[in-house]
Amino acid sequence: MKNILFVASECVPFIKTGGLADVVGALPKSLDREQFDVRVIIPNYMAIPERYRNNFEYVSHFYMDLGGLGSVYVGILTYQLDGVTYYFIDNQYYFGGPKPYGDIHWDIEKFCFFSKAALSILPTIGFHPDVIHCHDWQTGIVPVFLHTLFKDNPFYHGIRTIMTIHNLRFQGIWDIPTLKLYTGLPDWVFTPDRMEFKRDANMLKGGLVFADRITTVSDTYAGEIQCEFYGEGLDGLLRAKSGTLSGIVNGIDYDIYNPATDKDIDTQYSTRNYLKGKAANKAALQKELGLPEDPDTMLIAMVTRLTDQKGLDLVNWIIGRLVESRVQLVVVGTGDPRYEGLFRHMQDVEPDKVRAYIAFNEGFAHKVYAGADAMLMPSLFEPCGLTQLISLRYGTVPIVRETGGLRDTVQPYNEYEQTGTGFSFCNYNADEMLFTIYYAEQTYYDNRKAWNNIVKRGMQQDFSWNSSARKYEALYNELCSL
Structure with a gap:
């Protein structure tokens, strides 16, 4: 059994602003349960509907150092759905607003907190992932933390990482002194060959540099982002890492999107009628x-x-x-x-x-x-x-x-x-x-x-998740054999 951990900023059915949430909600339950123990970590937003939040179970809590911001509260809640175990990082200061994202400065601070907390809770929940699958810039510094602040802790040895780009336009860019304050990362991380980007710090770039594999959500986009027009300033890095970059097209949840059973439409139908x-x-x-x-x-x-x-x-x-x-x-x-x-x-x-x-x-x-x-x-x-x-x-x-x-x-x-x-x-x-x-x-x-x-x-x-899930399984197996 291989342990796979998804770390993401949103996930259907709990919270959704775009297609990222659909992927994080559908892919884990499409993987082979006999081969993979898949778990998901997202923030415990106050905006998550109460019908879910009222059923979350308390696991534990502790305090964590967050760079120059001092000691911060980390609560852990859990919930089971469709055979997948979900963990919710609780901190009302960061996640108490009416929507998951606000202004970019605030978002950068809270996802620095979330990324470090996601790694920090693993010994407490007793889950050692073989692969951590990170999604978009909000989790870009998970691989960075893993290779810096967490590298001397034996618990975290042997963990591989995948960074999936859902939309390269959004990268989590802010000035270097602020990112140092929020993360406590060492100076050597903020260099042009790592997180530095046009004299600022770039969270997604950090993830792309430190991750073992990079995926994006279609074959054509994987090629396009290695070109200047689509590359959003990171095309050179992506060309340099092209040997570890692949495209796997998204699927959709055929249980949710099924005209033969859809209760939201006026008349159900299939290819027969x-x-x-x-x-x-x-x-x-x-x-x-x-x-x-x-x-x-x-x-x-x-x-x-x-x-x-x-x-x-x-x-x-x-x-x-x-x-x-x-x-x-x-x-x-x-x-x-x-x-x-x-x-x-x-x-x-x-x-x-x-x-x-x-x-x-x-x-x-x-x-x-x-x-x-x-x-x-x-x-x-x-x-x-x-x-x-x-x-x-x-x-x-x-x-x-x-x-x-x-x-x-x-x-x-x-x-x-x-x-x-x-x-x-x-x-x-x-x-x-x-x-x-x-x-x-x-x-x-x-x-x-x-x-x-x-x-x-x-x-x-x-275009169900069946074929795409098999490709992710092959990628996980490849990483586990390294």
């Missing part, structure tokens, strides 16, 4: 949103954070021309006020064609996945993307830019060979995107049989 099921959900969605209930009008959706990364500047450029065609557009998400304003304005100008749902509600998102005909994802970069995987599962045809995980998971439609699961365009260009949308519209209106086959092929894809 997807035409009727999609039609019923589309009618229900149009009615709920107050759009004209027209079964024949193509309904395009976007379920996304409203940021530049997601290609919203391209949408802004073409949206006037897009709504001149026979489509309805539904946008679900929050983010940059200028994009929230754009879609609200378009809803006012084109009330029969555009709906802006400027909020995020998981249940409503399921209704959109089930009711839309197509899902638009024109991302500037997309490490993996879960929206297109969920869309395929629900028979909603993705229209994507060929980047990162979108390129790896959506096969472009080929009308001559009658293959493909979606539509894609290559260059980050608004007119190229619009041409691709028009091509999808043409297929939808003029060749409905081909469109329906695209839908069915998409629903038949397997």
Whole structure:
């Protein structure tokens, strides 16, 4: 039996702000229980729903030195769910707010605390991991601590580390004196070949330097981040460590995202009755949103954070021309006020064609996945993307830019060979995107049989965690044999 420890800042179903939480929630329970004892450590946020927090069990508590900040309280709570043991680091000073993240300065201090506490509780809970799997910048200094402040403690000998990049844009950067204060790490760590980054300290870079293996969430993104455009200043380091870097595409939880059993949607369906099921959900969605209930009008959706990364500047450029065609557009998400304003304005100008749902509600998102005909994802970069995987599962045809995980998971439609699961365009260009949308519209209106086959092929894809979990298992086994 090999011991695997996940350390992360969020995890479904306890706390979620993005796809990271889905991965940390789904991957541990997808691993082979006969081979791996998998446990997860996250913060005990006050924002975790009370139906979970009220059932957490107290394990222990102690006080821990945190650099120049002195002695701080570390509480340990535990909870079992779906055969996985979860530990929650308790400290209301750090985790008592209404949401998991605040301003970056505060976040850096609390995740320095969390990272050191996650290592410090291991003797108390009696768990010696063979591999610690760290996720994103919030846990980047776990491998750094392991190779510095903890290296002389025999308990921590032989532990290997994996650093998974979910989004390279976020790195945990602050000035070196502050990071020294918060961590107590030695001066030699803050050099250009380790944590120093443009005269500041970079938590994610520390994790990438000290980890035994680096993974990211798709094969294409693993290659892209070694290039200057996508590398966010770390492309040189990632090229240097390319021998230990690999991409493993994310999966989705097929128990949660299953149109045959989903209680949030109007009508359950599968590949056997997807035409009727999609039609019923589309009618229900149009009615709920107050759009004209027209079964024949193509309904395009976007379920996304409203940021530049997601290609919203391209949408802004073409949206006037897009709504001149026979489509309805539904946008679900929050983010940059200028994009929230754009879609609200378009809803006012084109009330029969555009709906802006400027909020995020998981249940409503399921209704959109089930009711839309197509899902638009024109991302500037997309490490993996879960929206297109969920869309395929629900028979909603993705229209994507060929980047990162979108390129790896959506096969472009080929009308001559009658293959493909979606539509894609290559260059980050608004007119190229619009041409691709028009091509999808043409297929939808003029060749409905081909469109329906695209839908069915998409629903038949397997993007559950089954295949990805096997790849992680192979990586864990490899590390354990070093």
